Amino acid sequence: MRLGEPARLQAAINITPLVDVVLVLLIIFMVMAPEMRKGPDVNLPNTAKPREQGDERGRILVTLDQTGGLWIDDQPIAAEEFGDALRAAAGDKPDPKVVIRGDARLRIGDVRLAMAAIEDAGFRGVGLIAKRTGAEAGGE
């Protein structure tokens, strides 16, 4: 559509509405995707000022559910295979960092055992994931 050039028929299909609809569909699916993740259901602890834990590169997500079950990147892992599975998950990531999503109802002793297992597998230091008090889904 050029201004100042009257009396010309426009022959091209207007794809703008199509693009808008596709973008909106994309947004809808992106909102739904985390809900459909088949990982464990975890109540993260609420704290006042949790710090940033970096982005997804090099991150290994260990989840401790309410019953103390272990998950690595949303796959359930038996306790005796935990160390090997953790090293496999680290693979050749340049600077792997293990973060623990622990359920708020756990006892600190259970979390400490998991931290010790991570340490035994050869990783130094973990991040304990929390969400900020009042944030709706900040730590998800």
Next chain:
Amino acid sequence: MQMNGGASGSELQSEINITPLVDVVLVLLIIFMVVVPLLLKGYDANIARTSTDGPPAQSAETQVVLSLGATACPILQPPIGDGLPAACRVSLAGQEIAVADLGARVAEIMSPRPVDGRVLFLAADPRLNYEAVLRIVDLAKSGVDDLTIEFTTTD
């Protein structure tokens, strides 16, 4: 955009075309929606090395131990609401203090130290609730930057 088809092309279009603007805004929205869930928040923590692994990082005189006992601070269930029960008392470097004073006391002890000497050993009773202990960690970290937390055993 012409409202009445291509036939009446003789009128000048005087409205601003907002479609590209809307597209850009939608794409920005998508970018932020992708990035936000990837940002996790939490606390860095270590497990204190046992003596067989090598020399201890700090000598017994300089290390600061924060002890959380199940009798002085009975938080065996997730705390209700925000914060911690006021009755909770913790032991910092051998002194028993109210949990509300913890941030100020840790800051007092750790601030004069170089950054790599700011290590707090946390000896928590294993029966204590995880969420409550994380809130205590949060309090301890609130007063001073770059505080390292080392989890250790109660004995």
